Amino acid sequence: MNSLERKAVIPIAGIYGLRMLGLFLILPVFAIYAEGLKDFTPALLGLALGAYGFTMAMLQIPFGWLSDRIGRKPVITAGLLVFAVGSVVAAMSDSIWGVIIGRALQGSGAIAAAMMALLADLTREEVRSKAMAMIGITIGSSFTVALIVGPLLDAWIGVNGIFWLIAVLALLSIGVLYVMVPNPDHSGMHRDVESRPGEFGRILSNPQLLRLDFGILILNAIMTAMFVALPFVLRDHLHIESIHQAWVYLPVLVVAMIVMVPLIIMAESKGKMKQVFLTSITLIAIACAMLGALHNSMFSVVAGLFLFFVAYNVLEATLPSLISRMAPIDAKGTAMGVYSTSQFFGAFLGGAVGGWCYGHYDVQGVFFGSVGLAVLWLLVAAGMSMPAMRSAIMLHVASDADASALEPGLLQIAGVYEARVVPEENTAFLRVNKKELDRAAVDALLGIKHEEAV
Known part of the structure; x- marks a missing residue:
């Protein structure tokens, strides 16, 4: 990654990690805390722990589509604000039902798809897998840190204090989004990270x-x-x-x-x-x-x-x-x-x-x-x-190429095992064995100058 991409990926990974840390921090401590809440039952305890998952599952893809229409940062900002509001609701609740509502609101700030789309806007295809790996490492680290730090924070500020801390981290993340994350030159649909309704x-x-x-x-x-x-x-x-x-x-x-x-x-x-x-x-x-x-x-x-x-x-x-x-x-x-x-x-x-x-x-x-x-x-x-064990690559096809004839030709080239051409995007997607790939033949057929790996 070049310096501009690193400047974009590191704060995006940080925002993603802080948000997941906020969701994970209560895992090791909430069950015992919930016993003291009004209307506690074991079933409602489980619902409070998992409520964020339902709303996040329902909304993450629609929020990604919305970011295609109105912009990445407005959607991410709105999601972080909703996440912060949910944290405050949970912090102020003395009833298990209030915590369930707060956790559901936390999940409603479903910014995962919009964050990945912003990441794609700010990175080249050939380094995007590395950028996504950084986010994956950040999420995994957040889970590990949460299990260790959660009980220590519980002793210090209590579970309601943890919810307040999560809200503050969400608001700080908005500042990071606008201060540290560059604005992309343009936003587009990225098939390698975004969902398409027709698929x-x-x-x-x-x-x-x-x-x-x-x-x-x-x-x-x-x-x-x-x-x-x-x-x-x-x-x-x-x-x-x-x-x-x-x-x-x-x-x-x-x-x-x-x-x-x-x-x-x-x-x-x-x-x-x-x-x-x-x-x-x-x-x-x-x-x-x-x-x-x-x-x-x-x-x-x-x-x-x-x-x-x-x-x-x-x-x-x-x-x-x-x-x-x-x-x-x-x-x-x-x-x-x-x-x-x-x-x-x-x-x-x-x-x-x-x-x-x-x-x-x-x-x-x-x-x-x-x-x-x-x-x-x-x-x-x-x-x-x-x-x-094959690699997926995305190639930009010359605008004057005959897209309808490209797929059969690509499949005849050594090392190409799967090919899909999207004419309206002047793009070819290939799954290849790089050790066997006849790259010169691919270049000649597609009329391209360089490869961009997915």
Whole structure:
């Protein structure tokens, strides 16, 4: 990335990370706090944890489309303001219903798609994957930091104070948006990051993509459900008060992040993606079973959390990569939009169902229910075909080229395995093996001067 792109990507990643940090910070501490709220029930506890996921799932794609019409920054600003208002509502509420409304408002500030569109406006295609990876790392780091810092902040300012802090961070993010993020020279539709209405039928009828969408829904459902029960396990069964629970998460998360690296390398570089993928789902099931059956043992709880977070981190890293490789090359943005919607909806379902299970069957009901979901996912994923390790590239076609004749010609070139030409955009999308690719033949056919990788 050049200096201008770095100046754009770093603050965008920061805004994205702060917003996700705000959503994650209450995960490790909210369950215990909610017991003191009016109208508390276990079911409403779960609903409060997951409420943001429902509104975010419903609104993120429409907000992305709105940003195409009225501009990226106005939509992002409005979303951050709504997020801040939701945080204030939650902070001022002494009823579980008020927190549910606040969390739903937080999710209504659904700026993910608009942020990705702004990122695309400010980066070249050949560096966009690196920019998106930076955002992914930021989100993952936000989750880790939240689990460690959340209990410490709870001891210092309380959960309502955390909500106030989240609101302040959202308002500061608006300042970062206008002070540090450049205005794009022009905004356009980017097929690699944005959803197109006409592509949903193609994406939703693809069984391989649906398996991945189902997977991320289940993964986030289990993760959210765990935090309905886990704070009570640590407090009531292991006698660890909230302020000290951070010291349980810290070593587990650090070691899990170290262990995940060789597993991802094995999956990506050694051609063991399916084996690592299915093993990780199995580890999720084993971890939840340990937490359900042996939650009175510190060793078993720590071991279960370790297995869970290793598998969770591996799956969170590999699922988007698989979506990118399996999606039609000219509809990656739509595929990712459906994937993100499934991800957020999973958080909602996990909270709602986890709360119900806790109310009826105590903590073991939550964990054993999660085992059932993981086993179901394993059965669905077992029939999945893993994509070949090929690269997607986007090429700008010369304006005088005969677009209707390009696709057959491209498919005859060595190293080209998939081709899609969009004549109205003077663009060709290819999936290729770069080691085999006859680039000179591609250049000659398309009349282009340089490649821009997606």
